[in-house]
Amino acid sequence: MKNLLVPIFEAVEKYGLKRRHLHKFNTSIERFYRQHILETMYISDATIKFQKRFQRYRDTLFTFLDEDGIPWQNNMAERALRHIAVQRKISGSFFQQSAEDFLLLLGLSQSCQFQGKSFLKFLLSKTYDIDAFKSPRRVQNSSAVSKGDGGLDR
Numbered sequence: 001m002k003n004l005l006v007p008i009f010e011a012v013e014k015y016g017l018k019r020r021h022l023h024k025f026n027t028s029i030e031r032f033y034r035q036h037i038l039e040t041m042y043i044s045d046a047t048i049k050f051q052k053r054f055q056r057y058r059d060t061l062f063t064f065l066d067e068d069g070i071p072w073q074n075n076m077a078e079r080a081l082r083h084i085a086v087q088r089k090i091s092g093s094f095f096q097q098s099a100e101d102f103l104l105l106l107g108l109s110q111s112c113q114f115q116g117k118s119f120l121k122f123l124l125s126k127t128y129d130i131d132a133f134k135s136p137r138r139v140q141n142s143s144a145v146s147k148g149d150g151g152l153d154r
Contacts, residue, residue, distance in 0.1 A: 004032045008065070012072060022065040029062055083110075 008025050015021035037054045054061070064070040083106050091098075108130065112119040117135045127133050 001032075001036075004028055009072075017064060017069050017071065019066055019068050025065055026062070029065075033058065 007028075008022070011021055011025070033054070037051055037058075040051075042048050042051055064072045084103070087102055108122065109119045111130045112122050115130065117130065117133060121135055122130060122133050125133060
């Protein structure tokens with residue numbers, strides 16, 4: 001497994017998540033599946049369990065090699081779901097009506113966060129398109145500069 005994954009991760013580090021640099025590893029993956037997953041019988045229950053998982057998720061496990069920009073791990077998905085778990089723990093239960101409202105607001109909040117936009121300002125703007133929404137720039141307070149000497153230290 002290490003011999004399969006280390007070169008892939010090195011290529012991701014060097015070239016990013018670009019198909020043109022990563023699709024060449026598909027032959028290594030096919031060889032790995034043929035040698036270690038499909039044609040090998042294991043005795044250990046844990047190894048058999050992993051073998052079955054590799055077989056079950058074969059079509060999606062290495063999708064990032066064939067599509068640009070798909071991360072090789074699911075950290076963003078797990079971070080997004082963490083909010084739902086916390087809300088369920090706080091409220092004790094999740095009813096369908098409140099869950100739909102919560103998920104809508106959570107989706108808007110996450111989209112604003114990933115795009116570097118203010119969630120509160122988006123809600124107050126009463127617009128419906130997050131992509132078209134532009135957060136107003138912060139205006140620096142001109143009174144912060146000392147009036148006596150123009151802000152320069154002497």
